[in-house]
Amino acid sequence: MLVKAKGPLQSITASRLLDGRAVWLGDGDGWVERVEAAAVFSGEAIAAALSVGKEAERTQQVVDVYPIDVEVVDGRTRPLHMRERMKALGPSVRPDLGLQATLLSSPTAA
Secondary structure, X not given: OOOOOOOOOEEEEEEEOOOOOEEEEOHHHOEEOXXXXXXXXXXHHHHHHHHHHHHHHHOOOEEEEEEEEEEEEOOEEEXXXXXXXXXXXXXXXXXXXXXXXXXXXXXXXX
């Protein structure tokens, strides 16, 4: 973990063990593939959510579980740190690859 979460709003991220894809803990303790759908935690709920993530790591569903600082913009979760934004979108040197390519070609992309 390179980024240390310190903010009042946090989400939990990891990499899915099956395919290495970045995932985020969503509502209902399931893993989601879009950071916009990540659940947001504050206060004592952050530690509880991190425990859920660590249990998923223990059962080999995900690896490298850690909290990230986020904000909520228009009802969507958004990482505050550039590293986490890049993780969510894909390779920064090739905008035609990764999730960012899908987002750019979508008519609802912001």
